[in-house]
Amino acid sequence: MGHDSSTHSAGGFRIPVLEWVRDYQKEWLKPDIIAGVTAAAVVLPKALAYATVAGLPVQVGLYTAFLPMVIYAFLGSSRPLSVSTSATIAILAAATLARVVPHGGTADLLRASATLTLLVGAILALAALLRFGFVADFISDPVLTGFKAGVAVVIVLDQLPKLLGIHFPKGSFFHNVLATVMGIPHASVATVVVGAITVGILVAIEHFFPRAPAPLIAVACGIASVSLLGLQFHGVDIVGHVPTGFPSVTMPDLSLVASLGPAAAGIALMSFTETIAAGRAFVESGEPAPQANRELLAIGFANVGGALLGSMPAGGGTTQTAVNRLVGARSQLAELVTAAVTLGTMLLLAPFIGLMPHATLAAVVIVYSIGLIKPSEFRAIVAVRRTEFVWALVAVCGVVLFGTLPGILVAIVVSLLALAHQTSDPPVYVLRRKPGTNVFRPVSAEHPDDEAFPDLLLLRPEGRIFFANATHIGEKIRTLIEQTHPRIVVLHLRAVFDLEYTALKMLTEAEKELRQQGITLWLVGLNPGVLAMVQRSPLGETLGRDRMFFNLDRAVAAWQAQQAPGAVRGSTP
Template sequence: MGNDARAHAAPRQFRIPVLDWTHGYRKEWLKPDVVAGVTAAAVVLPKALAYASVAGLPVEVGLYTAFVPMVIYALFGTSRPLSVSTSATLAILTAAALAQAAPGGDTATLMRATAMLTLLVGGILALAALLRLGFVANFISDPVLTGFKAGIAVVIVLDQLPKLLGIHPEKGSFFHNVAAVAMGVPHASGWTVGVGVTTIVVLVALERLYPRAPAPLVAVACGIGAVVLLGLPERGVGVVGHIPTGLPSVVMPDLSLAGVLWKDAVGIALMSFTETIAAGRAFAVSGEPTPQPNRELFATGLGNAAGALLGSMPAGGGTSQTAVNRLAGARSQGAELVTATVTLGTMLLLAPLIGLMPHATLAAVVIVYSIGLFSPADFRAILRIRRTEFVWAIVALAGVVLLGTLQGILVAIVVSLVALAHQVADPPVYLLRRKPGTNVFRPVSAEHPDDESFPGLLVLRIEGRVFFANAGHIGEKLRPLIDDAQPQVVVLDMSAVFDIEYTALKMLIEAEKKQRERGVFIWLAHLNPGVLAAVQLSPLGATLGRERMYFNLEEALAAWQALRSRDTANRAPR
């Protein structure tokens, strides 16, 4: 690319995304964007209200979270269908953080603490964007994320069951809460249970029979209708109560809580970004811009920071609402602006109606959609392919359930890193044979018993980066193969080795010397340029010389066969 091309490309890199998608907006996108935005709102709003209650906050906080971060993301985000508000995971993490920072606090105290938490989350995300840390989300492997989300599902369902039963047990550890719910069942409110079970039936039936219908909205409408028609509060069914009408008020964060909340904010920021980028990537279609991790960090960070001052709780992209947005036909970020507009109308006009919603209805909505985080099929798929990674998923699940959500994030990250370290520290070593009639060398397998081996020649392949942490393991795998075969020459296929570190190279030099003293010669084949340069700069390069380093295995085999032919000729009687 020439200098002129770079000069024109550079400014575009820093353009605000809204300028890109509005500049290319097509007239035929308007109707599907409006339809998708309204449809997504029917799912987003009931769930946002429910997740606010999960966090222990007034339900109107859910409305604020579905408004401010949504608008900010539409202006600065790079994913066209992504719908941003809050999620079950973020709600339970927020609840855990607030329980430590403001235990037993009144509404005003909780709101100031929430503002501080959300502002910290936004600041951390924005700082991560400036430091270009978008790659960090890749450090949580899919099996570990599967286990983490399953643990979140267990925690949320257990947390919502008392509301579904109409009981008020004292909260404690996981096993304490299980026992408390079990002992509270005989004291459950029949009317409350009836409302909750009916809501669950409505949600499940609509999801199965009419998957395009706004099931949460219908369920919430049924709950409010039952309150009006049956007088449920007089029968012991708790309702949300008064919700202020109008725009959110400015909330000043409690700066004194920054030292208490920053660790929780880091965990929430990580999960917000992980869910955001996962949802954005999952629902991108061919021809659309791929979500850019660092811009996603900035957009969600700015959305959280702005939302913090207007009563929002931590926000991020939601998978289910993004799926609804996409399936309903969203073509651009304009659909999110429509969803935000519907939210604004709800705040201005429908807040008193929402105040009639039963707590059991909200709990049922949370339970139905949180159970989806626990996917036995995903666990079975992991177990079928990789038993070790199934164990990692279970460890992550147990970490969330038994240690707590923030600790569960740490467990998930540690397990992912340990898993990565285990894989890197124990790379595979394969014994190769040649497919008959070809120049293809492949690992020994019972499926290919006729593959060719060559007496006196042992061909082995090492895979991965060779460095100080795994060189010993590689040596332990190579030695028994060499001892069993008793070859004259060992050819190491280095095609899958992309780097060799100094300590590992020293160990290879020592191993080559020991084998040569035993009468076994090491040849190297198919070295990439970086590895070849490292070998040539070391004493090993001089020891091997060009005659013991080859472009590929075919060339090494030809050299071996030529060597055998010369040895045979030299031994023949004259």
């Protein structure tokens, strides 16, 4: 194909559309079209529903499923990823808009939403240019599991009043629970029936016909019931007027930038996290894996472009991506087909959307939000590690009790605390030798016959030793020395990939203390970086080449030689 310099943009980013168009195979066309249309049947009803979750007019959901989808298809690196909005993003946007424009009219809300989306896109694009793709890895999987479960609880509680046909001022979590319970006697029977039937339709289709577009069928039934039975005259709230036609350009309100900035950063983080997770989950063998920094750029530009047409914050959705892939999407053309169907809906079907009951949308949101709660993942976490299970529960409580935006911060802080906890208290193993071999392994009740050496204590710390964990490691080593009273302590450092300055200084002081007690310190198996650092320090001068060994075999041989009259010099590293 000649040179491919045209596939690169400024800053070294490839332009993926040229890659997938260049590599496109004609046999992909039919499955891409079918997948795009089918995904639209799932995306559109959910996008409408999530717009109402965010407190925005339903047509904003259509705008969000249009231009962001097109822009991502041109710039994104994942072939099947379907981009609109998600339950998580919607509830985060709702919390933000309710705080910034608590009593604003529709026009104020739309401007604030466009400004928020623009900020989210700008933050994501800037993060891409700064190569911040690694940030997605800072939220651990258990914490993300807990965060999404907490979001599901908040969304369900937020949508229940619409399912019951009751109204009350929103407040804290416990206030909303109490108000919902107190409102049950005043529920609209017709609204409850519509909601219950919609839930039944969704659950039945998902169970018996999993490949059918359940949300589209449920929404169509809701619209038909209003058209045929006049449910709006029996106390069932409907969406009302939805403007037909292409969305007009929405200018952001720059006066809101300061108040929206912190929330936009949180939404940007969740948008990217969900996008990269969905993209990675549906990669097929032979396909390129999504590239974190390119995904940041693609989702960033998708949000910036969408903001100009009044969309809410967007990101990759797991459910719609799963549908896209399972139906047979082979390339980004499927996303362009979904966007084309969305455009057709905006131009032709808006009057029908206006007949949709709010209870129907609430049922769609509740059914799919409950899917964010994954008991199997919680069971898998607790089976492997109880500490991680506690972090997941903390993330759930953070979202439920403090709100979704503070919940993001709780999730990040919990992840970092979990990381700090794991690195602050690394293990220190006592080693013995397997009989008849040169294999040294940690002391275990399963191997009672492993060989120990009188007056020689073999210890193996693991991981990075730095200022935050050096004291813990020192205390563990000191306790083991007090228990065994050795004459020589051997630290096997093969599993220590870094020795930070503070830790090295503490080790130097520990060597001096041990020497005063008549105990000699030997170091074994230093990797090149750690060895060079030790040799440049006072500890290296003190130990010399006689007390640093290449492996445990040589250290034990030197100890055994010392048992004979006269001292033997240690081996060189």
